[in-house]
Structures are given as structure tokens and as C-alpha cells.
Amino acid sequence: MKEYSGSLAGVPWRGYLCERPEDLNRFMEWVEAQRGTVCFDTETQGLKIYSTGPGFLRLAQFGTATEAWVIPVELGPAFRTAATRALRRLPSLTGHNVIGFDGLVVDEHLGVKLEEFCPKTQDTMITAKLLDPRSPEAGGMGAKLKPHSAYFIDPSAPDTEEGLTEVFRELGYTKKSGLGWIHIPWNHPTYVEYAMLDVILGSRLLVAHMAEIERRGVRRALIDYEREISRMCAIMTRAGMYVDDEYTATQYGVLDAEVSKYLAVAERYGVTSVNSPAQVASALQAMGETLTKKTKSGKSLSVDGSVLRRLADVTDKWERIGSRTPNPLANAVLRATRAGKWKTTYLDTFLHERDPRGYIHPNIQTLEARTGRMSITKPAVQTLPSGDSMIRRCLLAEPGHVFVSVDFQAVEMRVLAALAGVKKMKAALIAGEDLHGYTASLVFGPDYTPAHRKVAKGIGLGKVYGGGADHVAGQTGAPVADVRRAMATYDSVYPEIKQASNRWQREARQQGLVTVSATGRHLPLDRERMYAVVNYQCQSAARDVLGQALIHMDEKGLLPFLRLPIHDEVLASVPRGEAEEVAREIERCMTFDLMGVPIISEAEVGGRSWGSLYGADF
DNA sequence: CTTCTCACG
């Protein structure tokens, strides 16, 4: 046994590194004596839980506010058994991102399943996000352990992540290679000390977060609710999705050929890098085109898709417009960049993220956006192209299964109607009217045209996003003056939207620029964009409508079928013979009343590939 | 690291 000690915020701590099997006896005695919440953390060979061999889990750490134990699982079966038994015996656990990462690690590498682990585990990532959901870039604290330790425990607490990176550098490993996490000796003093500090800090952080949540009046029920969401999403990550490698390789070749073909065309016009906006802009000007649109920063001429499509005379669905002679360079740049992006961003990631069984395990961050929305990375399966089935066809349901996708119908508009109490909108939704058609009839009269309906829909979306007439006009193609007039009528028909916006803004100012969502989330606003409160309220409540639906699905035993949450949709892998029945059950879980407004959903049953739901045959 | 672009809801 090697002993460590130190002090945080003036309170001393002691740490114990179990070096020999006999050291584990004292650890197990300590485990048996624990009655309170113990912080758990792991050190691993990186982040690829499913693609690394049995040596992936290196250290398992357990700690209270003043005491830490490090179990080097890699030393052999006795250590492994001790860590496993501790996880099973300890009555209450906590940790930082412990459900989304360490829980998956012990599920896969120690056989302590998420179903057993999660119900007794708190996660300080959740409390951190409930206190401030903003990233550092957005002016928040972020959710990393370091800023939280510094703010809530001890400003001089070491940055263990940064500190280890430094140690790795001294040992000759670059940060990017990740080799430090694999090769640093299990008993390296800094590695061990920081492993201990992480659980001591994590243990103290839970107490500090709970006190702060109480102090600020953040709704406590959100903590347990978010833990359930986090557990369900971890179970979806564990299930993963199968990659059709044969099909993926074929499409890789198709896209490669497309890239080569159009790179050659671009080169004829002097463009050697189609991803260089500066090169593309000057080459287009040399061909006699006039560019007027500026980029967001105003520093350069924009050559984004909308500009290039106009020059190439194609719509966003590649249909000829017929308003001019297509510019061949614009066409080549569009085609080459799209094919290149699809190849590298999607196909490459599918192949690289695959585990030995051929499955990807998308990482679901359950509280990532500042509105509480989820995000998914590695791969970013929320953002696969939807206008073409090519990319989604790479992903398959389980053998013998088909994909079922269930969408909420216009959920953000319904949430707006509910939260803002928009009388006529609510009445129309209760009556089962086509909302945008109904709005068009109010704004343009009973003889409204499809173009009128499109404008009405655009204005509705503009209200949810806080957009103005210029943007709605740009999106719908209607003249700005017409849109302006229609928006004025819209406001008089649905006056409660503006009233709610004013009320939310006033209340947010009283709360220190924080708006409280319908479910009790505290969402900080930016002083110069207070109008965004309407969007924050709608987006955040819509996220919780999905969260509530997920809870319904778990209660009905549907969780094993679920694969992904996608904002207003869930994707499920279901045995072919039960697909229709399960689709209807998921629909029911996604159907309920929100403050007098019906929230409804619609299921689609596809084939084995995800692409089958996007126009492909299988 | 920032800027630009593009994929999604």
C-alpha cells in the first residue's frame, strides 16, 4: 500500500494506492463501512470504450471528501474483483459524467451493468449543467471538473486534466496521439495523485452543487429526471448501430470518383482547393461573375451554397432553375465539396468509430445545448444528410429488425401555443386543424393559396426563432413588403406571442438575465439578444417533451428498442414481426396534453437500413 | 485558434 496526502480548501485528505493483492483487504473493509455517497472515477486507455482491448480500464478510484482509494484494475483478477465488488456493495455513488462515461466503461469492462449502476448513482455533470448550461464560449462555466473545483471547492485545486497532459509531454507522448493514457506507469506518482484528487473533488462537488441548487431555487426534481434521461441514453449508446461495411466501402468509391471528377473541373479554372473560399471567389470573379454577398464577419465575399447554387442555376435539390447559363466552376465546387464532406465527415467516421463487432456507439450528451437540448457526437448521427438516403443507408437495424422512426408533429409550434397561451392557435390545434393553413386563412382570408400557407408557416417558424421579415422573405421567396404586412396581421391574430415575449424578458431581468423554463430549468440569456427568450422557452420545453416521452417509453418496456433521440424524433430497431405494434406503442408514448395543447406523433416503419426511411428501397 | 462552410432539428 502506498499512502498519499494533501489538502484542499484547508481540509486535509489521505489517499491509498493498492499495490499488492493483500492491500485489497483494507479497501474492502473501507467499502463495507461506507454509508454515504462515494465518488467513483476511472482512468482508461482513452475514450474508445468499445474499440480497445481488455486493458482499456486501468484504474478505478473511489473516494469521499477526505479519503481516496486507487485500485489498479490492470494488475490482475484480484484487483478487478475488488473494484467490481466495491461497485456492487457501495450503496450510493457519484461522479463527474459518470453515467455517460464511467458507467459505460464498467458495463463493458467489469460486467457491472448500467441497469445496476445508474439507479444508485448521481452525476455532477448533471448538477453542473442544471446550474449553468452554458459553455465557456457562451460566457458560462462549462462543465469540466477544473472550473467547478476552482469555483466551488478550492481556487488552487490543480487542473488534473491539464496536469496529466503536461506529464505525458514530459514522457514524450503528444496530446493528440493519446499514447500517454496507455503507457504512463500505473503507479506514476502524479497519475495516482490526480486520480485520487478527482474523486475527492468529485465527492465535495456533489455537496456544493446540491447546496447551490437549493440556494438558487433550481427545481430539484430535475436532478432525478435527468439521471433517468442519462441512463436511457447510455443504454442507447451501449446498443449502438451496425455499419454495413460492404455498402459503405462501395459508396466511398462512388464519392471518391465524384470528388476526382469535379476537382479536375475546378482545376481548369485555377481552383486547386475547392474548400478555399478565397480561391473560389477570385476564380469566379475572373470568369466575370459579380459576387455581392459578404460573409458573417464582413471580411470577405461569401461563396456559400446559396451563392454557388444561384451561379450554377440549380435548386438545393439539384434541379435546373433555368434562369441563366450554369457556371461550370460553381457547379464543380458544389459537387466536389459535397462529395468530399460526405466521404470524410460521415463514411470515414462510420468506419473509424466501428467496434470489432462492426457497431458504432454514438456518444449522447444529454444536456449539451444551453437550452438543455441533447447533442450526439462520434459520429454526429443527428446531422446525417436527410435529403438523400446514401449516408443513412450505411447504418442497419439489428439482424431480423427494421428501423422505426417516430416524429412529433410541429412540436415547437405546439409548445409555443401552450407556453404563450395563444388562444386561437390552441383552439385550432385542439380542433385538429392544419395549423399553418388555419393561420393562412386568418392572415390572408379563406381563399389563401399554397404560397400564402408557406408564408404563414415561415412566420410561425420566425416567431419560434425570433426572426424578422427579411429572413422569412428570404426563406419563403415572398416579397419583403408582403411578409411585413402579413407579420403585422399575424401579430394581431396571435397577440399572446408578443405578450409572452415581453413577460419572459421582464421576468428574466428580475432573475438576473435568467429565464425559468416550463420545467424549471434556469436558462441564462444574453443581454444583447433578449428576444431569443421565446426560442429558449420553446426549444427547452420541446426538449423536455421528448424527455417525458422517453420516460413513458421506458415505463412501457420499449427502451431496449431505442437507438437515438433526435430532438423531435426517436429512432428504434424493432423485430420485423413486431414493428407495427411497437411503432403504435411509441406513438402513444409520444402523445399527450401540454397545458391544454395536444402533442401528437407519427410513426414510420422502414426496412433494415436507416436510409429506407429516406427514400431508399431497403 | 479563428473563419468559413455545411450537415441536422
Next chain:
DNA sequence: ACGTACGTGAGAAGT
């Protein structure tokens, strides 16, 4: 006083 499109992840180029 007035009006403001919202939220993400990811890759390539260039500083």
C-alpha cells in the same frame, strides 16, 4: 425606440 432567425458537430484552410 426599434429590431434582431435558435440550437448543435465537424472538416478544411489560413493565420
